[in-house]
Amino acid sequence: MAITFAAVRKSVESILRQPLELTKVAEIKALLPDLVKFAYIPANDLQVQMAAQDRDGAPDIYASSSTHTLDDEEHVLVLEFLEGSLSTSLSTLRNQSQWSLTYAPSLTPEAMRKLVEKRNERFVQAVDELLGAVPEDEDPVALLMNAARDHVPVDPMAPQPDMGDNHQFILPSQTRRTVEEILDDLVEQDWYKNQIVARKIYEPKEATLGELTLSNTIWAAVKAARKISSLYSHQAAAIKAVQTGKNVIVSTPTASGKSIVYQVPVLEFLEENIESTALFVYPTKALAQDQKQAMEQLLFSCTGLENVKVATYDGDTPADQRRGIRDNASIVFANFDMVHTAILPHEDIWRRFLKNLKVVAVDELHYYTGLYGSHVAQVIRRLRRVCAAVGNRRIRFVSCSATISNPLGHMKNLFGIDDIEVITADGAPSGRKDFVIFNPPPKDGYHTHDKFMPYPAKHVSIRGIEEERYAVVDVTGLARGGQARILEEIEYSRAIFETYEGAVFLHQGQTFVVTEVSHDTRVARMTRADVNYTTSPRDFTNADAAQTSRIREVRGSPHRAFFGRVTLHTVVFGFFKLRNGQILESVSLETPPFDRETTGFWLDVPKNILGLMNEKNIHPAEAIHSASHALMNRFPMAQDLKTECKVAVKEYRPVETNRKRPARLIFYDGAGPGGGPASSAFDHISDLVHSAYEVVESCECKEGCIKCIHSPSCKESNEVSSKIGALLVLRGLLGLAIESDNVPDLSDEGRFPETIVVADVVDVVSNIEVESS
Ligand SMILES: [Zn+2]
Ligand SMILES: [Zn+2]
Known part of the structure; x- marks a missing residue:
């Protein structure tokens, strides 16, 4: 039976009278990897255990520190000693050393003592083994601290950086080594031969906020849905530009909260005229899906706009729903292939939507380059002509991209428009960044510095318009009666190297293991898993x-x-x-x-x-x-x-x-x-x-x-x-x-x-x- 780390920490800290850091527990985990479980698990799994506990009348040591309801996705950190399935209570915890955290209240004092002794023995043995195995010229403590870094659990559901939050996982500062220390160490290594060829430091940056006039209802919606009370300067500037009738390109680093720059103007247009429509275009279905949810949340929080219809219109949209979307949807989420094949050739049935179209938002603009880019440029020109033909010449084009070298030129080429406001000054805060360019050494044999070896085939870009794409699907939820969800779509050239059966796949910082790949339907299924290895x-x-x-x-x-x-x-x-x-x-x-x-x-x-x-x-x-x-x-x-x-x-x-x-x-x-x-x-x-x-x-x-x-x-x-x-x-x-x-x-x-x-x-x-x- 698992116990939440929050509960453990509280009781241990009351014994030790000093803070219990994640890294310290990770060191125990590193010493006794098979005996200790230290990981985030789905909160739902824990709730089942909580319910069982309540019935037994055992003390509630599982209480979450927060009072909000646990949703589907939430994970909690648990610490568990795996030998025996025993639970504990706070009162027993207070009387035990930190090595014996999970005792059943039902154990006799004698049995309890035995268990404590056994675990202490196992711990001492592990320490001895470590000391025995470490060569004389190496520091076992440093070694353990090093190893422990791989055992610090990461919350798979921690807020995603693109929400504009800054909740990246950071180790407690007293145990975290500085970049200086790490580099100093590195150059001391036997194998180091001037592989560091360049270094550039970006100093930390405070947030720059911007001023913006919005209606009270929209402000309230933004606050409620995004939990923010002010906008960064680049967000405010972009929205202001749309307010004054301009087209906008925002080219700032990822994680700077760009989607709000087209979401808010759409709210404004809808407030002004509920008939207004908008088209949001994304390169992948997975992105469109995420952004649709975000938009729905925002609308739902906006008084008067709760019932505005938002819909995805792509290859997967069932035929019987398409008409309803064309007739009623205010915001349509699509990709350019769909605009090209399903909207533009049928201007007559899309007339309501095209006549009222106020904003066309194209996210991830940097995606549209080369052959595909020139194809998209033609589609956008046709879209503008078709709208003009039904009397709509006032569409605002808003696009966002990662930092690119010539955002204005790129947007001009792609959209065929002028009067573009370019926004590149990022107002979002950022920590100090230290870029080190490492020229990899040759690998001698199997057991050396694999982590420095690039995987060259991955960098071979061969994407053309026709390349097959694979859907990467998370099926973790299915086992719990939930739903599968598409995480992203990737080109075949990536899929073969990243989504073979058994592969550890990373998606936005979460770890998945691929369980099944169908090359017929081009679907790779995977489940969430906390594994301590990678695959190559x-x-x-x-x-x-x-x-x-x-x-x-x-x-x-x-x-x-x-x-x-x-x-x-x-x-x-x-x-x-x-x-x-x-x-x-x-x-x-x-x-x-x-x-x-x-x-x-x-x-x-x-x-x-x-x-x-x-x-x-x-x-x-x-x-x-x-x-x-x-x-x-x-x-x-x-x-x-x-x-x-x-x-x-x-x-x-x-x-x-x-x-x-x-x-x-x-x-x-x-x-x-x-x-x-x-x-x-x-x-x-x-x-x-x-x-x-x-x-x-x-x-x-x-x-x-x-x-x-x-x-x-x-x-x-x-x-x-x-x-x-x-x-x-x-x-x-x-x-x-x-x-x-x-x-x-x-x-x-x-x-x-x-x-x-x-x-x-x-x-x-x-x-x-x-x-x-
Ligand atoms: Zn070779
Ligand atoms: Zn030689």
Whole structure:
């Protein structure tokens, strides 16, 4: 039986006569992870327990400190000793040490003493174990405090920052280390080699409030629904601009409370004329859903506007409800696809709505860029024309975006309008921010600094209009008779790396575990879970040369380099469960492949070199992988260039694999076709190969290092690598003579299965001339 932390804290503090901090309890949890439960649980679960307690007449130690009613989502912090399911009372608590918090009042004093002794013993044992395990030069207390940080529970339902609140979780200051201390520590580490390349500090900032005239009813509604009594300067300025007939773009950091800048003007228009309508557009259904609730709350708190109808109009809206929405809704929540396909072509049935349309609010404006952005720009122009045709030329466009470089230009381009007030001065308060840019070190083996390794595939942006999107659905509520809810929609390129079954998924600071993924319906289901590990997908990407459009000589060599279309085929074959960079478990998966196209270039390993490597038992996969990284290390824009990183589990599998790869060094534009660095690297291919060879040849390391064949951005931590192999491949590409007798024979290192075969000829577009080097 769990006990709320509030109750524990009160009684313990009365014994200790000093504050009991969360971090102290977290240290106990860190010492005895299996014995102590210290977590937020749904308040509803606790209420059941409270009810049971009341019937038994046991003292009410579960009373919530606040008097408001517990809603569905609320979580309470509990502390529980797991051995035995015993409860306690305040009177017994007062007589016990802090290690024995949860005793049943029904226990005899003798049984109680035994339990106390047992737990004390277990605690002493854990401390001894810790002291025994800590090397002499390390401080066990610091170690424990460090470990405890992972055990400080976080309230999953703590207010979201975008409500304009500032309730971020902060550790008590006396135990929280300063950034200075953490950085000082970091640079002392053995592995630290100037990875911190830049740092910028933003000083804390007080809130700047703004003045604004609003009707009493609207002020009262804002106060009641948002629990605020004043507006930040950027909010007030934006609303004022709409009041004076202007269009507005607010581009301030997230968490600065932007939605109010279009919500309040809509209330004003409705107060003035109850026939007024508004259109709110969001890039995702999940966002629209959240914002619809917020708007409903505001309307409900606004005297006279309680009955204003708000509706979502998207692909999921049932056909039998659509007419009612068109005829009666005052505020419609939609996305641009819906405006394009369902509203604009049917101006006649939407006439009431379009004639009375006062505000078009477009949130997350930064989302609409590239091809999708230009599509949206056309939709907005048509919307303005259609409204003008029914006599409505006075629509105010209000948009919000995260901080972007040219908000005015972006809004002008997208909306085709002038008379825009740009608001970028953020009035919301903020704490000191300290940005440190950390250039990640290579990972040696499995057990080091995983947390610093970026996951490169995640940064590959390939979103086009047509890309499939997956719904991320929280089904936690279903078990309690509640409802599933859509958390967000994500592109397939993200979904495969983040929503495989078993993945730990983060959504607005809450942790979920994915329970089921349907690729047919594109739904990933997950439940709320407080787990103390993270997951990291394992994948391989085949990069295949599909068509040659440029051919270039390599200086001094009979061999050539090729440029053209490259197809990418990514498979997530499993994942790691990780805690503090340590692998707890490796799980296999079967997921459908993710295919896409880009541009790139390649160099084929000459046949005789491949033959020589096989003869000398030098693994061609190691050689090609290392030669590829050696070449990329010579190219200044290498971070946007990708290569086919060789995966240890594939290359060193004891059994023969079906996945045979061509003997080819291939490089491609990670961000998608065209405009990438691949073509400029190709322009300098001769220099790159020559200089890669010279560097590897002259490098004094034995097995390969960061200066020659290792890459800090290697997706597979340079595990598959060979310096001698890289040298052979590079010499071969340059057409330099190789004396077979001088090449070491590695046959006594054990045979490897064949994974690399002679590269096939790639289709060439007609009429191309070979470019000279
Ligand atoms: Zn080296
Ligand atoms: Zn690599």
